Amino acid sequence: MTSSTSLKPLAMILPGLALAILIIGYPIYDLGYASLHEVSRFGQLRDFNGFNNFRDVFEDPLFYGSLIRTLIWTFAVVGGTLALSLPIAMMLNEEFYGRGLARVIIMLPWSISLTMTAVVWRWALNGRAGLFNATLMDLGILKEPIEWLGEANQAFTVEILIGILVSIPFTTTIFLGGLSALPQDTYEAAAVDGATRWKQFRHITLPLMKPFINIAVVLNVIYVFNSLPIIWVMTEGGPANGTDILVTYLYKLAFRFGQLGKASAISLIMFGVLLIFTIIYVLLVMRGEAGAEAEE
Amino acid sequence: MLKKSILFWLILSPLVVVILFPFGVMFVSAFRPREELFTYPPTWTFSEFRWANFAEMWVKTNFGQALLNSLYVSVLSTLLAMILSIPAAYALSRYRFPGKRAYRTFLLMTQMMSPIVLVLGLFRMMVALGLVNTLNSLVLTYAAFNMAFTIWMLQSYFSTIPRDLEEAAWIDGAGHLTSLLKVFLPLAVPAMAVTAIFGFINSWNEFVLALTMIRSSDGFTLPVQIYSQVAGRYQIEWHHVMAATMLATLPVAIVFSWLQRFLIRGMALGAVK
Numbered sequence: 001m002t003s004s005t006s007l008k009p010l011a012m013i014l015p016g017l018a019l020a021i022l023i024i025g026y027p028i029y030d031l032g033y034a035s036l037h038e039v040s041r042f043g044q045l046r047d048f049n050g051f052n053n054f055r056d057v058f059e060d061p062l063f064y065g066s067l068i069r070t071l072i073w074t075f076a077v078v079g080g081t082l083a084l085s086l087p088i089a090m091m092l093n094e095e096f097y098g099r100g101l102a103r104v105i106i107m108l109p110w111s112i113s114l115t116m117t118a119v120v121w122r123w124a125l126n127g128r129a130g131l132f133n134a135t136l137m138d139l140g141i142l143k144e145p146i147e148w149l150g151e152a153n154q155a156f157t158v159e160i161l162i163g164i165l166v167s168i169p170f171t172t173t174i175f176l177g178g179l180s181a182l183p184q185d186t187y188e189a190a191a192v193d194g195a196t197r198w199k200q201f202r203h204i205t206l207p208l209m210k211p212f213i214n215i216a217v218v219l220n221v222i223y224v225f226n227s228l229p230i231i232w233v234m235t236e237g238g239p240a241n242g243t244d245i246l247v248t249y250l251y252k253l254a255f256r257f258g259q260l261g262k263a264s265a266i267s268l269i270m271f272g273v274l275l276i277f278t279i280i281y282v283l284l285v286m287r288g289e290a291g292a293e294a295e296e
Numbered sequence: 297m298l299k300k301s302i303l304f305w306l307i308l309s310p311l312v313v314v315i316l317f318p319f320g321v322m323f324v325s326a327f328r329p330r331e332e333l334f335t336y337p338p339t340w341t342f343s344e345f346r347w348a349n350f351a352e353m354w355v356k357t358n359f360g361q362a363l364l365n366s367l368y369v370s371v372l373s374t375l376l377a378m379i380l381s382i383p384a385a386y387a388l389s390r391y392r393f394p395g396k397r398a399y400r401t402f403l404l405m406t407q408m409m410s411p412i413v414l415v416l417g418l419f420r421m422m423v424a425l426g427l428v429n430t431l432n433s434l435v436l437t438y439a440a441f442n443m444a445f446t447i448w449m450l451q452s453y454f455s456t457i458p459r460d461l462e463e464a465a466w467i468d469g470a471g472h473l474t475s476l477l478k479v480f481l482p483l484a485v486p487a488m489a490v491t492a493i494f495g496f497i498n499s500w501n502e503f504v505l506a507l508t509m510i511r512s513s514d515g516f517t518l519p520v521q522i523y524s525q526v527a528g529r530y531q532i533e534w535h536h537v538m539a540a541t542m543l544a545t546l547p548v549a550i551v552f553s554w555l556q557r558f559l560i561r562g563m564a565l566g567a568v569k
Binding site for chain 2: 027034
């Protein structure tokens with residue numbers, strides 16, 4: 001290989017790489033720098049103050065509240081999404097009448113901005129005139145309308161359910177990709193040997209789908225952990241910080257309360273967590289690729 | 297087959313209802329006369345389709361301006377991302393080069409970086425560059441955050457286009473560039489179009505960065521404009537909000553529904569493998 005042929009691909013990736021480093025790399029550096037300084041509410045950096053910003057964060061009870069809710073939010077949404085998406089994907093992978101329509105409907109929430117979904121649900125759940133109450137009252141489930149978003153725990157539960165709803169399409173898509181690649185003859189052989197459907201699922205589908213399940217877990221954890229719009233639009237972390245998760249708390253600190261040093265420190269902590277999950281993801285992908293190459 | 301179909305639809309029906317429910321809410325609230333929004337007890341029924349809601353909403357919420365802003369940002373950021381991604385994806389699918397592995401790792405990592413974690417740093421950077429409150433700040437950031445996805449998608453599609461075709465063209469005496477333009481490009485156009493549309497939808501729907509970078513309402517994109525009709529207002533004109541949401545989401549939902557099978561194929565081809 002001559003040097004000119006190896007320079008060409010480098011020249012092809014370079015412009016995009018430069019933009020990514022500027023937009024994604026530089027802010028990380030800036031946040032790291034700012035987190036170690038005192039920052040005025042207008043964003044001017046003052047004196048180096050060591051780890052004072054981090055100490056402020058770790059002494060803040062609201063931080064711990066948000067952290068715990070972030071964990072609940074992430075586990076509940078990702079767990080619920082996976083539990084629903086695998087059976088959905090398995091159904092959508094089989095032939096049945098109206099499958100095309102079912103796929104379109106189930107993918108629908110993906111196409112809509114989370115902001116818009118949250119706006120519509122906020123109105124639908126309105127305590128006085130919301131159509132969610134109207135539906136439940138028509139069905140005879142409710143006698144009186146309920147203020148769904150008025151109390152923190154209830155609002156948070158509702159937000160988790162909506163989080164699950166909007167995460168299903170992406171997860172189902174990953175699983176459909178995996179299912180379509182499963183070898184059909186294995187199932188036929190198993191059926192000939194008299195394996196029940198459940199046994200086929202336990203011993204063929206689940207093991208073969210494991211790489212896809214792993215990827216779905218990690219990607220969903222990353223997306224859900226970072227998701228702001230649903231909670232921000234529906235309750236803004238309220239009432240009384242009762243639905244705040246780390247991202248909403250971070251956003252308030254940075255752009256409402258002007259506590260930029262503390263906000264930088266939280267950003268950096270979140271970046272660290274994200275990095276751990278990202279490394280897990282990269283390792284999973286690399287292992288998958290190594291496996292695929294070995295098979296070839 | 298019929299028994300199975302009925303069973304599957306029965307199992308899926310609760311989910312289908314919950315997914316379609318917000319569309320119903322949007323539809324009914326957008327067309328309802330204002331007086332019927334707050335009837336008690338709440339009901340689904342309404343007396344007429346009030347098309348005037350849409351005309352009023354267009355003026356009151358400054359919908360046209362927000363629509364233009366969203367189009368500007370989504371089109372330009374998608375174009376920028378595609379111009380930078382196509383050569384990179386081609387290089388990944390056709391060449392071996394030093395640092396290829398590291399570059400792929402870098403792509404995977406940037407794909408995972410979410411704007412919200414970096415938003416404060418990005419805001420400070422845009423202040424320093426004098427780009428705060430301009431739509432171009434969004435063009436640059438959306439392009440950068442979308443690129444990992446577009447390169448990955450394109451690369452997985454490009455790898456399915458047989459290299460032999462291009463090599464055959466070289467042997468026939470075509471130059472590298474000619475074979476690229478005459479042989480590779482026509483085969484790659486569908487993949488590029490699909491990828492570009494998904495990039496467009498991502499930009500169209502983005503919220504956090506638009507909320508942060510744009511400080512004056514003239515520059516709001518659709519999600520922020522609609523959010524601003526709801527946030528911190530004493531009186532919310534819900535029929536306008538729902539009409540705006542419907543106009544902003546339906547076209548994208550239709551295009552997405554039409555294209556979603558390509559996304560599944562892209563994933564199966566190796567976007568997640």
